[in-house]
Amino acid sequence: MNSLLNNIKSVSLVANTLAKNGGCVTRGLKSNLKIKWIRPPAIPCTDPSKTGDLESTVKTSPDELAFGYDKSEELKDAPDIVKKLFTLGQLPTAETKKLIREKFRDLVKRHDMDYRSPEATLAIMTSTIRHLQECQKTHPRNRKSKHFLKELNDKRKKYLTDLRRWDYKRFEWVLEKLNLVYHPYPEIWEKPTRKKSLRILTKEHCNEVRQGKLDVYRAELGAQQKNFFKEKAEKLAFIRSEEIACGLEPTITEEEIVAAQEKAAQLCK
Structure with a gap:
């Protein structure tokens, strides 16, 4: 009997909650992203x-x-x-x-x-x-x-x-x-909704975050290019001199060394 009364109370509590929330249960989940969507104002067809x-x-x-x-x-x-x-x-x-x-x-x-x-x-x-x-x-x-x-x-x-x-x-x-502007009928007309708009805005936000990280990493690699080409020219010259000292045919040409040196000098400027 007590269990039956408890079930009735729980059902009435859920019904009251639904009535207060307009027929739907709010789960209280909110996004931490700083994305705010404002419904676009309706423009009259006679405007x-x-x-x-x-x-x-x-x-x-x-x-x-x-x-x-x-x-x-x-x-x-x-x-x-x-x-x-x-x-x-x-x-x-x-x-x-x-x-x-x-x-x-x-x-x-x-x-x-x-x-x-x-x-x-x-x-x-x-x-x-x-x-x-x-x-x-x-x-x-x-x-x-x-x-x-x-x-x-x-x-x-x-x-x-x-x-x-x-x-x-x-x-x-x-x-x-x-003095007219022709606005053709859209091929697919969709009513703007909050859910779909937030998904699009979230996707754009993620793309911006990803692109920002890629730009930072690209700038970091660009800053390392000066030392990289300078070290590359030194190592190529060392390898060529060692091959000549050992009586082997050099696999590295002078043009490759000069190109690496010029690239390092250009990045230094």
Whole structure:
């Protein structure tokens, strides 16, 4: 009976321990190596560093005329106060967005009415993506805009992948004109985990320790080379003189002795 009660107490103690530790037993084993792993911060898929959007080369000013009005013959002779009514600063934001889109399209368009070529399509997508990225900075909780931005970015990446496969020179030209960086999909994507990262860091640490010891040993051997070559030249000269004194054909040439002496002199310098 007492043994049964002891077993019940031990089982309840283990259950309480598991509940405190979140369902797992911590063994308390810690590495003595000074390796610290910090989980990399999660970068949103809409971030410019991940989408490949660099600084935009298309700029606008509030005093600039809206798209279409710059070609108006009537506005050329109109007073300044009338021209100001058709500037971007006096018109809705949609006009600024439209002008930026047309400026992006002008960078790669084939003709004035080009809206459907791969280059023009990518330019229009890029202008919309950068506009939405600016909106996300001021309204980060706008989920609808964020989802649309992600879908549009994935669609542009698919278009870039197809253009890269069809015409690589045009692909590079479009990237240069639109100031983009192409990030291809990884062949194998793995989620960063603490266990695997610590194994990689430990392996690198062991390689550094091994390489450090090899460098110290190499430096030690290098310091011994001066005396080694000096002693080698003396022993070679002694062996050659003894062979000549005994009437034998010398097996060591003068060039070998001179080479050892020169090596010793070079190391002394």
